[in-house]
Amino acid sequence: MSRQTSPxxxxPxxxxPxxxxxxxxxxxxxxxxxxxxxxxxxxxxGMQLTGTQFSVVTALEGSDLSTFPDFPAEIRAPVxxxxxxxxxxxxxxxxxxxxxxxxxxxxxxxNPAALxxxxxxxxxxxxxxLDEGAFNAKNLKKAGYITNPLNDDSLSKFDxxxxxxxxxxxxxxxxxGLGNKDSxxxxxxxxxxxxxxxxxxxxxxxxxxxxQKFAKVPEVARANVAALNAGHAFGETAEMSSNLRRYQINKxxxxxxxxxxxxxxxxxxxGLLGGSRLAGLTLMLGSYPITPASPLLHILSGLKEFGVIxxxxxxEIAAICSAIGASFAGGLGMTTSSGPGIALKTEAIGLAxxxxxxxxxxxxxxxxxxxxxxxxxxxSDLYQAVxxxxxxxxxxxxxxxxxxxxxxxxxxxxxxxxKYMTPVMxxxxxxxxxxxxQWKIPDINDYAPFPVKFHQDPEGFQPFLRDxxxxxxxxxxxxxxxxxxxxxxxxxxxxxxHISYDAANHQRMTDVRKAKIDNIAGDIPLQDVSQGAPGGRxxxxxxxxxxxxxxxxVKRARKDGQDVAHVHLRHIWPLxxxxxxxxxxxxxxxxxxxxxxxxxxLLRSQYLLNxxxxxxxxxxxxxxxxxxxxxxxxLGDGK
Amino acid sequence: MTTQPEIKKPSPKDFETDQEVRWxxxxxxxxxxxxxxxxxxxxxxxxxxTVFVSGIGCSSRFPYYVSTYGFHTIHxxxxxxxxxxxxxxxxxxxxxxxxxxxxxxxxxxxxLHALRRNVDLQIMLFNNEIYGLTKGQYSPTSRPGLKxxxxxxxxxxxxxxxxxxxxxxxxxxxxxGIDTSxxxxxxxxxxxxxxxxxxxxxxxxxxxxxxxxxxxEFTGKKRAKDTQLHLRHGEKMIFGKEVxxxxxxxxxxxxxxxxxxxENAITEDDILxxxxxxxHLAFMLCELEPPxxxxxxxxxxxxxxxxxxxxxxxxxxxxxxxxxxDFNALLRTGRTWVVT
Numbered sequence: 014m015s016r017q018t019s020p021x022x023x024x025p026x027x028x029x030p031x032x033x034x035x036x037x038x039x040x041x042x043x044x045x046x047x048x049x050x051x052x053x054x055x056x057x058x059g060m061q062l063t064g065t066q067f068s069v070v071t072a073l074e075g076s077d078l079s080t081f082p083d084f085p086a087e088i089r090a091p092v093x094x095x096x097x098x099x100x101x102x103x104x105x106x107x108x109x110x111x112x113x114x115x116x117x118x119x120x121x122x123x124n125p126a127a128l129x130x131x132x133x134x135x136x137x138x139x140x141x142x143l144d145e146g147a148f149n150a151k152n153l154k155k156a157g158y159i160t161n162p163l164n165d166d167s168l169s170k171f172d173x174x175x176x177x178x179x180x181x182x183x184x185x186x187x188x189x190g191l192g193n194k195d196s197x198x199x200x201x202x203x204x205x206x207x208x209x210x211x212x213x214x215x216x217x218x219x220x221x222x223x224x225q226k227f228a229k230v231p232e233v234a235r236a237n238v239a240a241l242n243a244g245h246a247f248g249e250t251a252e253m254s255s256n257l258r259r260y261q262i263n264k265x266x267x268x269x270x271x272x273x274x275x276x277x278x279x280x281x282x283x284g285l286l287g288g289s290r291l292a293g294l295t296l297m298l299g300s301y302p303i304t305p306a307s308p309l310l311h312i313l314s315g316l317k318e319f320g321v322i323x324x325x326x327x328x329e330i331a332a333i334c335s336a337i338g339a340s341f342a343g344g345l346g347m348t349t350s351s352g353p354g355i356a357l358k359t360e361a362i363g364l365a366x367x368x369x370x371x372x373x374x375x376x377x378x379x380x381x382x383x384x385x386x387x388x389x390x391x392x393s394d395l396y397q398a399v400x401x402x403x404x405x406x407x408x409x410x411x412x413x414x415x416x417x418x419x420x421x422x423x424x425x426x427x428x429x430x431x432k433y434m435t436p437v438m439x440x441x442x443x444x445x446x447x448x449x450x451q452w453k454i455p456d457i458n459d460y461a462p463f464p465v466k467f468h469q470d471p472e473g474f475q476p477f478l479r480d481x482x483x484x485x486x487x488x489x490x491x492x493x494x495x496x497x498x499x500x501x502x503x504x505x506x507x508x509x510x511h512i513s514y515d516a517a518n519h520q521r522m523t524d525v526r527k528a529k530i531d532n533i534a535g536d537i538p539l540q541d542v543s544q545g546a547p548g549g550r551x552x553x554x555x556x557x558x559x560x561x562x563x564x565x566x567v568k569r570a571r572k573d574g575q576d577v578a579h580v581h582l583r584h585i586w587p588l589x590x591x592x593x594x595x596x597x598x599x600x601x602x603x604x605x606x607x608x609x610x611x612x613x614x615l616l617r618s619q620y621l622l623n624x625x626x627x628x629x630x631x632x633x634x635x636x637x638x639x640x641x642x643x644x645x646x647x648l649g650d651g652k
Numbered sequence: 653m654t655t656q657p658e659i660k661k662p663s664p665k666d667f668e669t670d671q672e673v674r675w676x677x678x679x680x681x682x683x684x685x686x687x688x689x690x691x692x693x694x695x696x697x698x699x700x701x702t703v704f705v706s707g708i709g710c711s712s713r714f715p716y717y718v719s720t721y722g723f724h725t726i727h728x729x730x731x732x733x734x735x736x737x738x739x740x741x742x743x744x745x746x747x748x749x750x751x752x753x754x755x756x757x758x759x760x761x762x763x764l765h766a767l768r769r770n771v772d773l774q775i776m777l778f779n780n781e782i783y784g785l786t787k788g789q790y791s792p793t794s795r796p797g798l799k800x801x802x803x804x805x806x807x808x809x810x811x812x813x814x815x816x817x818x819x820x821x822x823x824x825x826x827x828x829g830i831d832t833s834x835x836x837x838x839x840x841x842x843x844x845x846x847x848x849x850x851x852x853x854x855x856x857x858x859x860x861x862x863x864x865x866x867x868x869e870f871t872g873k874k875r876a877k878d879t880q881l882h883l884r885h886g887e888k889m890i891f892g893k894e895v896x897x898x899x900x901x902x903x904x905x906x907x908x909x910x911x912x913x914x915e916n917a918i919t920e921d922d923i924l925x926x927x928x929x930x931x932h933l934a935f936m937l938c939e940l941e942p943p944x945x946x947x948x949x950x951x952x953x954x955x956x957x958x959x960x961x962x963x964x965x966x967x968x969x970x971x972x973x974x975x976x977x978d979f980n981a982l983l984r985t986g987r988t989w990v991v992t
Contacts (some may be wrong), residue, residue: 501724
């Protein structure tokens, strides 16, 4: 893997020649294309806040970026333990960045446990900035270190910068009269100040944000700002003595427009609201808190001025049932959850299918089965989404490919649900749900509205009257005179909509429900090739959050002259109508996914296609290098 | 000469559908259906603004037989659907039909929360103390010792009292009716409809096939007057063929007791007056069980508070007035930057 992007060096000798020869300016500032920084500390050390703030200023300075918050399920695990370590990784640069980076170039550790958990992933020769003050006997023991790694040679492969952040923070905030605990809470801002000096980021946006955040406790605000400034000043004054160096990341050349950072849950929530507005419907969300989907409930609950109705139900089942009730009443029902919650909703999804009501079901996947790893990512709910119900029960399944894609997918889901009177399931996952990327903010006026027309005419009405083209049934909402009707989970007569136990009728209704969903393949875009061209030696097929890693791996392979393409699916069910032809045009099809082969099974069963599965289920996203290796292995001769 | 259009007098038949009713002949559900249709007429309900929602079970077939909007959903979950319907369109008049299995066993959790939230629904719980549609297993209201296919040696489960449960859950309207007293039931349902918020009505319903005559001790025609007490707010709780029996509060036992006017120096002044806003009294009344006590019927508790759907929409209306709903501006909240 090429490394022209790293901030440093091959070993602890920071003054030695850089392997890939980045430009070195005379003023000690080193210019880089991109860099990966990982902040790691105890759950209570504020690493998520530090990382988020660093992302904001990084974006404001015009870098492309991608982040990866990596935190434990425990809210406050015992202090100093390895299972309480929380980390935030950011990859930013003047070049296109589409993952949070394989290996950090810079690792910031606030205690021994953070070092222990994160050291294995650090690039050889990478820079470690650590709080020496936290490396005491008690913390070392809690982290399970027998000897102090600062005193043996276990870190000899890295460039270790020890500084007593604890002591320097306490000194910096002394004048504000905070207690010891509150003083120590400012350590993260001290560290952030230092990093901002290293990467030449302006402090003012952070100072503004701290002042606003702690408006009610001004002494805390002032202490945090003081810590931030102290960290920054340390960088300036220590520059000469400790060889800490500054780095310059030039601006990423982007197309004109207004930008922001957005994570996958945010973009999806906004897409769902945007879609409901384009459809002219009231968005009603029935939801139950679950990691990592709860932010969708939080975001939509804060949008009451748009008429959004949110209902935190007593459980997952009541949540989806309320959403189906909402759609029956003429609103747009939605429910958001993660794998275990979707399992509970399964019976109700079947009812929405058979009563042919529009419904949006969002599954922010996490590692399973059962409770699994709640805060770790996986793509193992594809079977559940496509096949996981009793009876022949087809629905539309879409997937979100990155942190910004949720907006488009949300709108597309609403369009299909309302046009075809069907539940649509959206698959996202814990990685992109929490990870942020830059987003060129769209204008909702650029999207064509698709207003729903409720049925009004009593003449010849029955609730399962179908549009001959879409096969969608009419949507008649309560409150409309002359259209009173009863629907339910018992099979309906094709012609009258009354309950029917007739054998031939059940065949006919099952067939039409299937045909309706199959026909949607004619109303979705043809599958494109995101890199490369149709036909060739090898294609990597992916779906969901693996987009960034596959994109970068294929880009590198193509740069090296290899005949490799990347196909990334948004439409999981029905599949795009040209997909079979497209995939069979390649000699080798690698299906890369974070499960043991669910899309792989789907593609093989649909197309009798010979594929190579690339699977990973460690709770961590794919690394670019892992996919690059798989490409190389399958190309055999390497070209 | 003009012809006057004939003004049709509203009739319960207006709320009948063309569907063949599929309950067993002699089932108590027929009488309840009639009582509901009468209540709909008497309340001036419009079919297009009325929705019946049900779960699964014999009682849950109900929506197919009322000519309003109807949704026959899944087992135990009707409260969730009804809540969603009411939140999207609070103007709809939503009735929920459930049974002792659907509403208190598989759906007990949802019932609890619909009641405590005070969603504006009329909840009719048909209690026949048995699972009918699955062919006769015991239910959460079955009496101990009941022999059924799943309790061949007799049930050892302690039964639940639906009205005590409802009160405990925070219901603001709790009432009881009997399938054999259609008129009385119909007027109770009318009260339930008038009540804003969750109205809980337990209806004793005879299952002629699997649990026949389980309520016979107080529904038998000859005995009814001596074994049923029909409550009226502000009136003495008095009953019996001779209208001489009544309920008295015994402060030593902190309990209600049955006394007879004219015996042991009891006068009418000793008989308690029903106060449907008194929750303590409501609990005591719900705890009374035949044969020691009469079956308590009518409105046991009615103490309205703002409904959940109303509160939800009040918040939305306030937010709409306070904030400008500009979608493009929403996407641009927080830190943004412009690339030229």
